[in-house]
Amino acid sequence: MTHRLLCTAAAAFALLAGSQAGAQTPMKIGFLATLSGPLGTLGQDQYDGFMLAVEQRGGKLGGVPVQVLKEDDQFKPEVALQLAQKMIERENVPIITGMTASNVMMAVAKPITDKKVFLLSTNAGPSALAGAGCSPYQYVVSFQIDTLTEGVGKYASDKGYKKVTLLTPNYVAGKDMLAGFKRYYRGTVVDEVYTPLNQLDFSSEITQIASNKPDAVFVFYAGALGVNFVRQYQQAGLLKTLPLLSTGTIDGTSLPALKDSALGALSGHMWAPDIDNPANREFVDAYEKKYNRIPSNFAAQAYDGALLLDSAIAKVKGNVTDKTAFTAAMKAADFKSVRGSFRFGNNNFPIQDLRMFEVAKDAKGRVSLKTVATSLKDYQDPFHAQCSLP
Template sequence: MKQSLKLAGLAALMMSVSAIPAMAQEKIKVGVIVSLSGAGAVLGQQARDGFNLAVKDLGGKMGGKDVEVIVIDDELKPDVAVTKVKGLLERDKVDFVVGPIFSNILGAIHKPVTENKTFLISPNAGPSSYAGKECNPYFYVTSYQNDQIHQILGNVAQKRGYKKIYLMTPNYQAGKDFVAGVKMDFKGEILEESFIPLGTLDFQAELSKIASMKPDAVLTFMPGGMGVNLVKQYKQAGLLDRIPFLSTFTVDESTLPAQQDAAIGMFGGSNWAPTLDTAQNKKFVAEYEKAYNSVPATYAFQSYDAAMLINSAVVAVKGDLSDKAKVAAAMKKADFPSIRGSFKFSNNGYPVQDFFLTKVAKRADGKFQTEIVEKVFSNYGDRYAKDCAAQ
């Protein structure tokens, strides 16, 4: 009997010892939740592809562990996003969640993810709501704080001496941030703040109003399919020759394949362009175009950086994600070579970086891209960080 107990104990010990290397080889699981259907599908596809490209460049591993990427479509519906992200947390037990594209979806998933003490990295949406007092040690942004990207337009409009402008944007949080961002530097008259229902594709009523009001410039934030239609209709209405068009996320590499010649010469605000002169960017653009036969947009590069951010943290903690405080500290260091060059986090988990005015051009190979015209802000952090208690 004693011999049997000894053998049983030895077997149990051997089983527990053999389990140690198995545990050490557990995968790093990342849930990517982006819009892959509807008007914002192309944006989500770019983000998904950028993230997958980074994982491929890392050899499918982070900190020596295999990486499993689970991609889901939020369908641009907050209630659907909540249900699906809970599946990532409870069923798939992911270590990190990357996404989403749109701020209204971020507002829906932020609480369930961060309250679960799972790290949420936004590769695009950067609303003001989480940049100040509501900052969170489990939330990081690899894009920008929404106001900043729109502030570029207001700054340029002011410097160019425009006296009266017309604003047009979708009616949701990011649209409100657009208006707030423009107003930061523009001191002239705003003829109208036109808030359009999200998903609108017919802008004839607004274009008629613009033609009658005759502003010095139209400033707009109109992403995805909304931007495609607006640009085409603006050009068809003959307004581009009379009223300058400055935008954010309206003419970029995700929409240009559909807009094509109608967008040539239009200006945009951005934290990046395919022509940005860094070694990392040149490599990224070449690899992306080869892999997906399209020119990458900001959604792709910011998602690529999100993967590299996660990898830097996993490497720093030697693959041990059990101590959340150590992982957060490693995330905050952002110890990786960003595609955009200069990059670090402010105390609120939002980036400090450069911002540019870009212009749409047609390349010699017939493809369209944005190109840097001038740097507008250098090493620029957002205005809400001062209200964030140190994480």
Template sequence: MSPAPLPAKRRGLLLATLATALLCAAGAPSQAQEPLKIGFIGTLSGPAGALGQDEYDAFMLAIQQKGGKLGGVPVTVIREDDQLKPDLGVQAATKLIKSDHVPIITGVTFSNVMMAIHKPITDAKVFLIGSNAGPAPIAGKSCSPFFFSTSWDNDQLHEAGGQLTSDLGYKNVYVMAANYQAGRDAVSGFKRDFTGKIVNEVYTQVNQPDYSAEIAQLQASKPDAVYVFYPGGMGVNFVKQYRQAGLLGKLPLVSVSTIDGSTLPALKSLAVGAITSAPYAPNLDNPQNKQFVEAFVKAYKRQPSMYAAQSYDAASLLDSAIAKVKGDVSNASAFRSALKSADFKSVRGAFKFASNQIADGPFYRVDVVEGKNGAELKAVSPIHIQKRANFAASCPLK
């Protein structure tokens, strides 16, 4: 038995509904939002590779937590390894700009690479959101409206270290650093706030594996304490050899970016007793940091370092700014204004940009202590820096 035919009026209504549905379905692919491309440049291999990997992992964690989006927009991250070589950094930046056509680049682990790529990127009017390297020149006269940093300038990082060393009461200090832009900035910043006498300042080769001669030399100088800046594998080697010489626990060691979340897994209890100055520690007591540490440990089975924290902040900054411009980053003026507002919750605590668009955040005394699960970093107290280079004063940005 055949079904009764539909009335003409109802049949017409169904056909119209079907046509509308087909039209919407046909138009759906063209309405889908194209992913926003973001370039990531970092040192991801070699003795310092752990630093860049922490930056990258934290950045990707933030995106994962937001469902593959930033500011409500799907994003695609194109990763490049500069291998701590400025020329490779320039090649990576050129590829990202000219071949991949990214409007935003983030990351950048070491200052010698940042010095090489900062101008090519910002001259191309591509936004560069740094999450670690902070060479002094780009914080001052060479600043750019297209550059923002969620970390610090190098001098500021070590002004905190110099202030901490003075606060600890050390009068005669032996200073050592790697011989590159950040190392020279480190000593400059340390001198500004250290009120005692510098017994000697020694610069060693980048990625130097053996410090036995330098350690013997510093022992002979009989300082009150030793202050060092050796990021990545350099820090692992130096601290191990300092411990083997019987000095750690006997001759106070104060450091910046030497014993941190990226190197402590390799050092473990060998680093216990050292004192560090840092912009971050996993035990900072704020809601954003607590959820970040829990998520990072769950995802990567290790504690986050300051490099991870600063990169997570970079992703949070971009999330807030992209949302403000509704995903349209082509309007450089509007997007810059959105970035400057820094409308996000930092894992470091209070966060704001100075006029040169570099973070003006807190610093802490962070001790290496024996915890329930082995050696850990514990923020003890804030550091109140007395003297600042104030590079922002010579930056022409408004």
């Protein structure tokens, strides 16, 4: 009897040991984004879009179980740096993604990539990191910031706007945005205004716009800043008489608050919900069912980021420690993007179409974005020539 019990116990132990050996240890992925404050909705949409793709794959990417470690950088570079160091040194993450704000990414990019940890931005794309600051461990799945406004600048020229006023917060992304607009705009900039980073009252700036009498206005104000600017612009009666062009101001994060007050305004970007391809239709439908809201570009970009990782991790069979192989797998960008055309340039920033959208009612009567033009096709940022990567 004792011998039989011992054999049974040994068999049970062997079965348990075999089961544990067969179970995969989850791969840790750091998700570092701005999840609070004026830009908090942007980071939350990034996280929601990323996690939708993970959940659709049963909690896996590339067939490997993943544990996503979410952290809020609070829009503070020093906080982001501390969190990135914790992810690398304590959690041993091989990949950090997210990245909402350019000033935050500028603070953490080199410390992350110097450790040979892969950094995948699903929003921020500052010019300095597209040029000499490029790295084989750094990828941006969203855009290089300047390119979005280069498309808007070209659109403004094509529409024959002779004079424009430009406004943005006074920080890295804002300066890149206006530089991009001016690179393709052929008219005259009658005023270029840089406001404090957290300014929410634009009454004096709007009064100045009215007195300057430009043909159009271009703004870059994200999150709560954008909601306030557009509302005040519309309340001043300018939206009906003076075309409002923007980037990063009117999108799926701000339209639920703006609603009809933004109708007729224009936004330049690479993605909107009405882009017609199978991957985008599937994404929009799944996102609306899960979160009960129209996805923003931040959600779409992060969803694409998860699809990129899914493809790359599968190519190396989960062995992301083979950095040469994983670099090649990331560079291949072998996934179906929700935006349609997508590939990486030598600097690991996207080559893609840039479009213009108008705020309009969709087929369900909801305020959304409608594609009105493709301003630049299969476009690569101007900084790639400064990058030493092949």
